Amino acid sequence: NAGVTQTPKFQVLKTGQSMTLQCAQDMNHEYMSWYRQDPGMGLRLIHYSVGAGITDQGEVPNGYNVSRSTTEDFPLRLLSAAPSQTSVYFCASSTPQTRFSYNEQFFGPGTRLTVL
Amino acid sequence: EDQVTQSPEALRLQEGESSSLNCSYTVSGLRGLFWYRQDPGKGPEFLFTLYSAGEEKEKERLKATLTKKESFLHITAPKPEDSATYLCAVVSGGSNYKLTFGKGTLLTVNP
Numbered sequence: 470n471a472g473v474t475q476t477p478k479f480q481v482l483k484t485g486q487s488m489t490l491q492c493a494q495d496m497n498h499e500y501m502s503w504y505r506q507d508p509g510m511g512l513r514l515i516h517y518s519v520g521a522g523i524t525d526q527g528e529v530p531n532g533y534n535v536s537r538s539t540t541e542d543f544p545l546r547l548l549s550a551a552p553s554q555t556s557v558y559f560c561a562s563s564t565p566q567t568r569f570s571y572n573e574q575f576f577g578p579g580t581r582l583t584v585l
Numbered sequence: 586e587d588q589v590t591q592s593p594e595a596l597r598l599q600e601g602e603s604s605s606l607n608c609s610y611t612v613s614g615l616r617g618l619f620w621y622r623q624d625p626g627k628g629p630e631f632l633f634t635l636y637s638a639g640e641e642k643e644k645e646r647l648k649a650t651l652t653k654k655e656s657f658l659h660i661t662a663p664k665p666e667d668s669a670t671y672l673c674a675v676v677s678g679g680s681n682y683k684l685t686f687g688k689g690t691l692l693t694v695n696p
Contacts, residue, residue, distance in 0.1 A: 473628075502684075512629070512672070512686040527683060559628050573619055574684065576628035 473577035482550040490545040492560030500563040501543040505556040550584045591687035609655040614678030621672040663694045
């Protein structure tokens with residue numbers, strides 16, 4: 470298993486450009502999510518999906534769109550990049566939660582994005 | 586709103602010098618507390634999940650414990666390869682899958 474893969478590893482954008490960060494997992498996990506990690510802020514949830522066709526907003530969703538057409542893929546789209554979106558982005562996946570417990574999430578290697 | 590505070594922000598140890606990292610949390614109905622290790626330039630790597638007060642888990646030189654207000658990550662006789670940032674995260678009954686992370690503790694183990 471490759472686990473959770475992300476592309477690209479690095480990206481530089483100009484303000485106003487759009488792009489898609491790719492995330493794929495081969496573990497047949499139903500739950501997938503996107504986080505951003507900023508110095509001094511910790512990891513913050515952007516969007517998440519509990520299965521194909523189902524997505525929801527996290528803590529910091531503004532400026533980002535997601536869709537989930539397959540179990541394996543969960544791309545994150547930046548509609549019009551802004552310098553405030555300069556960050557490291559991590560995708561994660563997990564098996565379904567039970568009624569009384571949550572399972573651990575497995576993270577990808579990250580995409581380092583710079584918006585000029 | 587769930588809150589997680591990790592201390593200290595940074596910890597420098599000599600090889601073999603045991604210590605503990607702290608993660609204090611405020612949640613409404615804890616459903617899980619997670620410890621992750623993150624190396625520079627990489628994604629967080631899962632270490633432990635704790636679900637209820639009194640629970641303990643061990644892996645090599647690491648031992649995680651949980652009370653109703655905090656969790657400790659005990660590091661026994663650390664080695665330089667244990668150097669990393671250790672992240673704590675919680676999920677609560679009202680958070681609907683949302684992990685709330687602390688800011689992490691940067692551990693450096695000198696040979």
